[in-house]
Amino acid sequence: MTQLAINGGPKTKTRPFGTGKRFGQEEKDQLMEVIDNDMLFYCMGNKVYEFQDEFAKMHDMKHCVACSSGTAAVHIALGTLQLKPGSEVITSSITDMGSLTGILYQNLIPVFADIEADTYNMDPKSVEECITEKTGAILVVHHTGLVADMDAFLALGEKYNLHIVEDVAQAYLGEYKGKLAGTMTPISTFSLNHFKHITCGSGGMILTNDEDKRKFASLFSDKCYDRETGIKNPYFLAPNYQMTELQGAVALAQLKKLPWIIKQRRKLGDKLTEHLKTIEGITPQLIPEGTKHTYFFFVFRVDTEKLSVTSAEFSAALKEEGIPNVANMITGGMPEYAYDVFKNRSAFPDSQHPFVNSELGTNISYDNVNCPVAEKAFTQVINLEMNEFFTEQDIEEMGQAIEKVARYYMEKR
Numbered sequence: 053m054t055q056l057a058i059n060g061g062p063k064t065k066t067r068p069f070g071t072g073k074r075f076g077q078e079e080k081d082q083l084m085e086v087i088d089n090d091m092l093f094y095c096m097g098n099k100v101y102e103f104q105d106e107f108a109k110m111h112d113m114k115h116c117v118a119c120s121s122g123t124a125a126v127h128i129a130l131g132t133l134q135l136k137p138g139s140e141v142i143t144s145s146i147t148d149m150g151s152l153t154g155i156l157y158q159n160l161i162p163v164f165a166d167i168e169a170d171t172y173n174m175d176p177k178s179v180e181e182c183i184t185e186k187t188g189a190i191l192v193v194h195h196t197g198l199v200a201d202m203d204a205f206l207a208l209g210e211k212y213n214l215h216i217v218e219d220v221a222q223a224y225l226g227e228y229k230g231k232l233a234g235t236m237t238p239i240s241t242f243s244l245n246h247f248k249h250i251t252c253g254s255g256g257m258i259l260t261n262d263e264d265k266r267k268f269a270s271l272f273s274d275k276c277y278d279r280e281t282g283i284k285n286p287y288f289l290a291p292n293y294q295m296t297e298l299q300g301a302v303a304l305a306q307l308k309k310l311p312w313i314i315k316q317r318r319k320l321g322d323k324l325t326e327h328l329k330t331i332e333g334i335t336p337q338l339i340p341e342g343t344k345h346t347y348f349f350f351v352f353r354v355d356t357e358k359l360s361v362t363s364a365e366f367s368a369a370l371k372e373e374g375i376p377n378v379a380n381m382i383t384g385g386m387p388e389y390a391y392d393v394f395k396n397r398s399a400f401p402d403s404q405h406p407f408v409n410s411e412l413g414t415n416i417s418y419d420n421v422n423c424p425v426a427e428k429a430f431t432q433v434i435n436l437e438m439n440e441f442f443t444e445q446d447i448e449e450m451g452q453a454i455e456k457v458a459r460y461y462m463e464k465r
């Protein structure tokens with residue numbers, strides 16, 4: 053039995069991972085143009101407008117509205133649906149809080165659906181069970197960069213007359229049956245935060261083909277001031293979620309790099325997926341036929357029963373082999389509904405609004421949310437960084453290290 057590094061054996065990965073700079077001359081040039089132009093306000097500049105046009109064109113969509121974050125983008129998208137306060141929005145039990153913040157600020161009620169055990173995306177069967185007469189929309193998150201089962205969600209939308217929104221924060225240029233992520237629903241949302249495939253520090257976008265939605269989204273992201281007509285007479289409540297020219301400039305430069313970033317991550321991620329398929333006790337994320345992953349990060353499952361190991365033990369051993377990882381999903385160790393804000397219904401001070409509100413007719417508790425598949429995933433899933441600058445050798449060594457650790461526990465049983 054080969055000794056694990058954690059037990060004093062040789063480390064699998066001794067060479068450093070491939071690295072590279074995310075920002076360079078392209079970003080500098082764009083930023084210099086903004087400074088030379090002496091204008092940081094999107095409305096009087098050109099970088100944000102240019103970025104919006106380029107992003108829409110890349111997706112063969114008519115309109116993009118840029119904003120200050122992915123959280124803002126989800127809020128804006130939900131705003132355009134004009135749902136009655138108290139309506140329910142079904143979303144995944146494993147996502148970022150940014151998917152949920154806008155729901156609450158729009159006085160809507162998040163309802164959490166369970167996930168599929170193999171893709172970690174929302175399970176359409178669980179979503180259907182969550183539908184009530186109060187459901188207004190389904191927010192579909194393409195978790196880890198893998199596009200969810202959109203045919204099933206679009207069919208639910210038709211069957212129950214519900215809005216469907218794609219949250220594409222993690223899945224730039226993900227593909228589903230020949231369609232790009234973010235092009236399958238009337239409005240979709242993106243994030244440009246630090247961790248995403250491309251970034252401008254913080255930023256977000258919505259995509260739509262609907263002129264009314266575009267107009268509403270631009271009003272919603274800018275205090276309901278109509279910058280196009282110059283009319284300042286807000287007729288609904290709207291925050292200021294403007295993107296600045298500085299963000300727009302960096303986003304524009306980053307956008308040009310996006311196809312290469314996705315190509316690299318897909319090549320590397322798919323290679324690791326293939327290797328992991330051959331290892332007993334290890335299951336990589338399932339990539340359904342017709343779907344192309346974008347590997348925002350890389351997850352795999354450890355068969356903790358078969359290997360007689362906890363995911364924390366496996367994770368610690370893998371780390372000592374030279375492979376950074378976390379035994380976790382991105383939500384900090386628990387499904388979203390276990391967060392204090394939901395458990396304690398404490399979105400606003402001294403109030404249970406919007407969870408409990410007689411005027412809205414709401415009374416929801418998250419104490420008995422039943423998402424066994426999501427909860428089990430937290431005990432078995434390991435999360436690895438994926439990066440476009442990694443080399444093929446890095447990927448080989450990642451696979452070898454996982455194989456070594458899995459084999460050790462398999463033989464030790």
Ligand SMILES: Cc1ncc(COP(=O)(O)O)c(C=O)c1O
Nearest residue numbers: 121122123148150151221243245
């Ligand atoms: C699925 C998803 N939605 C929304 C967001 C929020 O994006 P931001 O951090 O830009 O507000 C994130 C960010 O991690 C995300 O992963």
